Amino acid sequence: MYSSSSRDLAHRAHLTDSRLIVDLCGGTGVTAEAILSLAPPDARVISLDSAAAMQRIGRRTINDPRLSWAAAPAEDLAMHAPAHAVDAVVCNSAIWKTDVPAVFASVHRVLRPGGRFVFNVGGGLASVTHPDGQTGHTGPSLRSLIQQIAARDYGYTPLPTNGDNLKLPLPAITHHLADVGLLTLVDTEVTAPVHHHGGEEGMAVDPGICLPRRRLHPRTADGDPG
Numbered sequence: 211m212y213s214s215s216s217r218d219l220a221h222r223a224h225l226t227d228s229r230l231i232v233d234l235c236g237g238t239g240v241t242a243e244a245i246l247s248l249a250p251p252d253a254r255v256i257s258l259d260s261a262a263a264m265q266r267i268g269r270r271t272i273n274d275p276r277l278s279w280a281a282a283p284a285e286d287l288a289m290h291a292p293a294h295a296v297d298a299v300v301c302n303s304a305i306w307k308t309d310v311p312a313v314f315a316s317v318h319r320v321l322r323p324g325g326r327f328v329f330n331v332g333g334g335l336a337s338v339t340h341p342d343g344q345t346g347h348t349g350p351s352l353r354s355l356i357q358q359i360a361a362r363d364y365g366y367t368p369l370p371t372n373g374d375n376l377k378l379p380l381p382a383i384t385h386h387l388a389d390v391g392l393l394t395l396v397d398t399e400v401t402a403p404v405h406h407h408g409g410e411e412g413m414a415v416d417p418g419i420c421l422p423r424r425r426l427h428p429r430t431a432d433g434d435p436g
């Protein structure tokens with residue numbers, strides 16, 4: 211699941227000439243691997259995640275001298291990458307778990323002019339639907355399955371959350387982006403999931419954002435310019 215969305219985002223980040231790339235909330239490095247497969251031989255990739263335990267897995271399994279690891283919150287990205295020097299920030303399956311305005315501000319600080327910020331949001335969280343996602347989803351969501359396994363095998367029950375706080379619809383995203391000066395939304399697309407597991411991870415909105423002064427090119431769900 212994370213591989214295909216990671217490859218999709220890495221592709222959208224246009225990495226061919228990139229020198230410095232950040233894999234934001236990179237976890238075990240699945241997205242970093244997708245980035246490394248497209249990045250030039252002399253590029254540097256920083257995989258940043260707040261969970262050192264996730265990164266320990268990646269450190270063991272990925273052996274590429276271009277990759278370095280930073281165990282830190284995404285909100286502190288600006289302390290781990292040089293200002294206005296990053297060609298692309300890629301964030302797969304995680305942005306809604308962060309303090310979004312703080313992360314966008316940090317991304318703005320590190321991206322070079324014309325750099326790209328590429329991320330996705332689960333369809334349920336973004337309040338979007340895709341025609342392919344409207345049928346056949348009768349099973350439990352991935353989140354619900356994970357919670358069932360956590361309760362059954364580890365006796366862990368997460369604290370209840372207010373689901374509304376997790377919503378991240380496109381208007382809120384564009385508002386947060388504009389607030390920090392990431393003004394140019396070059397592409398959004400509603401995509402169908404590769405693996406249907408139902409629920410909130412089903413679809414993705416993938417805004418590619420670059421700085422500065424490019425035209426707005428939103429795309430509708432069927433790919434036509436909006």
Ligand SMILES: C[S@@+](CC[C@H](N)C(=O)[O-])C[C@H]1O[C@@H](n2cnc3c(N)ncnc32)[C@H](O)[C@@H]1O
Binds near residue numbers: 283
């Ligand atoms: C679903 S995983 C995705 C990992 C990776 N991007 C991938 O595609 O394999 C979400 C990751 O976000 C990280 N994360 C969540 N909130 C974070 C934050 N505020 N700062 C840094 N990492 C965070 C978690 O530790 C976890 O590794």
